[in-house]
Amino acid sequence: xxxxxxxxxxxxxxxxxxxxxxxxxxxxxxxxxxxxxxxxxxxxxxxxxxxxxxxxxxxxxxxxxxxxxxxxxxxxxxxxxxxxxxxxxxxxxxxxxxxxxxxxxxxxxxxxxxxxxxxxxxxx
Numbered sequence: 809x810x811x812x813x814x815x816x817x818x819x820x821x822x823x824x825x826x827x828x829x830x831x832x833x834x835x836x837x838x839x840x841x842x843x844x845x846x847x848x849x850x851x852x853x854x855x856x857x858x859x860x861x862x863x864x865x866x867x868x869x870x871x872x873x874x875x876x877x878x879x880x881x882x883x884x885x886x887x888x889x890x891x892x893x894x895x896x897x898x899x900x901x902x903x904x905x906x907x908x909x910x911x912x913x914x915x916x917x918x919x920x921x922x923x924x925x926x927x928x929x930x931x932x
Contacts, residue, residue, distance in 0.1 A: 855885065855905040856913060856915075858881055858885055858903075859914075859915040860915070862887060862889060863903060863917055877890065886905070887903060887905050889904075891919075897920060897921050898920060898921065899918070900916060900917075903916075
């Protein structure tokens, strides 16, 4: 009588390797996708920070920001500030931050108009 030996055949080992390879590739794809999402979130967070910085500087009355409507920023970002009348005594100020690749972030706020004598003293 022949005794049946227990063990794995070559075909079983190859099938196990293929299954493990597919699972490994799935995990690598998942990690790559999450890395892309983290990079995009970091880029958007930087754009929001640049827009908030412009608002804070404008609220503090920084003269250079009030005169400049467009500027380049570190990391390939670009920021533009536009103003238009909203209602009597109010101006709508929009900060647009352009991201390095593509995309943009807009942040709007209303600002009170300053009397003419205050504006004249800032330019000196």
